[in-house]
Amino acid sequence: MAEQRDRLYGGGRNYQLRLRYGLSAERVDQMIAGQGGVCVICLRAEAKHVDHNHLTGVVRGILCFRCNGALGQFHEDPRCLGDAAEYLEYRGSHARRLEIVLGKTVYEGRARLDGASWPRRRQVPGSAREGHLIRKYGLDEKDVQRLLGLQGGLCAVCWDVPAEHVDHDHATGAVRGMACGGCNTGMGQLDDDPVSLRRAADYLLGRLVTSVPAAGGGTRLSFTVPDVDPATVPLDGWASHREADGRHRSRVWRVDDDHEGPTWLTLGLERLLGSYKAMAEERMASR
Template sequence: MRSKKCLDCGEEKPASEFWKLKASKDGLAHYCKACFGLRNSRSYRKKQASLGKETRAYRRHSAVPEGMKYCPQCKVVKPIEDFGRNRASSTGLATYCRPCHNKVMADERRRNHGSGRNYQLKLRYGITEQQVEQMVLEQGGVCVICLRADAKHVDHDHLTGLVRRILCFKCNGGLGQFADDPARLRLAADYLELRGSHARGMCIEIGVPVFGGPDRVRWDPNWRTRGDSLKSARHYHRRRRYGINDEDAEWLLKMQMGQCAVCFDFPAEHVDHDHVSGAVRGMACSSCNTGMGQLRDDPIALRRAADYVEGRLVQTVTGEDGRTRLSLTVPDVDPASVPRGGWKAFWEQDGEYRKQTLPFDEELDTPVWEGPGPAGVLSHE
């Protein structure tokens, strides 16, 4: 292989270490690539210094070992696994390592958009942080559905992408579990009040809309009877927590034809029970069971959520001063005038109004569940 001596460092190096130069006799530059870079660097930095500008220290790019990459932010040579992907780059890798990339992007968002939250709000919902704060102020600082928790999460219509209102974490998650379906939300409200078709079926089969419960040992003389063989861990868990066993769960599934007792759209997977009495209501699918829990097992909250999805809950009215404001309940009250925790006085009235105005709601001639008595039966009014 042809070699040449560099005039700067004085080392004998292969011809591949020299740039090509047609004006030279041998067709190669007088200096090796490393020395040529140092010469250019000194010239560039001298010119920048004369202009009063600062420059970073010189670094030769080809000095990075194979399988490694230099991060210009932290100035450290790192494995290529520490860099994200970027198809627009000739190397296919991001310019900065992952920690530096996150920091640079966060700084850029703060510089261009004021904050990372403001950037995300504009990107996902097309609104600004100031608009969100104004919406929260109009709501009196509380979630428009439950009227209890702080309004912190932007809720939007997944079909149109339009922002509806600012909700709390639980109500926002509960709507998602019910797939923003007002019919399922109202079915869940009837189910919790033991007014739905499942409760009627239970009354026809066993005379009561619920059964079991941790107190079953007090009124069922055969509950402590041991079987001839050991059962599964789920069997004993159900006995201890819900007052039912595997046979009871299988009977429930058979009566429900394997479907959720709330929506009848998805397979029943979870035992649903009353968190106050402990009695079992039925078997529910994962989304209905979780959604009812996030909406606090409250029929009023479920009906308010249904009206909210349909656009019937939050109304814009004109106040006595001629200004427009929001109305969140029936009877109407200015949200800005209600102190934190003061919505309880309007909660029951609003719930009764929404229960009576449902188009398909009906009174059922069924007994009222008051919990298991000494004989484990319902009390009739």
């Protein structure tokens, strides 16, 4: 079988790409080169993983491992990704609720018991879970239940799934709320970064990656505002472009309240029809 794959498809990688995505290894390499070698969502890591719509099979782009995984954790829901960005910036509905009830946008329990104060060999009073909550978050079980009560038992990000995990700011230690496993993991995979979250949401809506005229003729990809040619930026040179793009998307990013409203439905259909048209033209050209 290995010999047949090598003879018919040029190797195992080419075989797997054709089997799963209908792409050749050469075409994937061309797509990576067109992106300047960088993941179009985070603009930080190398593009290595083919991303596709699991419903239609249409290939959307080449991402890094973490961004590709984060889309799955958020169930490829752009509204949820956008809400996660607002949540991390303490300006979403959850932060407003905490400010109304508690007078601040974070939940504060007792002072955290860090490793210096409570070495692991010493036991914190209460159960093992209680000890973990106090050490890591400065919360006891009553604090957790109160926070869950403020959220109605649901995730503070998606408001769709029961909350299971205490979510906190890894830099300051401030507890932001209770999140479900998917939202908590998805935010972590995107480094708790609102810029990447909004870029991921626009990527799913078809607003991130566009084709623009190239300087030497033809077209090239564009995925930042202001626009920059990916071929002119080294892999470690995207920081300033990320910053400028993040400011822009923070100002303008919106999605209709209804997940299946005009914005979601229209953009999704336009992208799907455009992909089918491109596939049909490619097949006709190959005949």
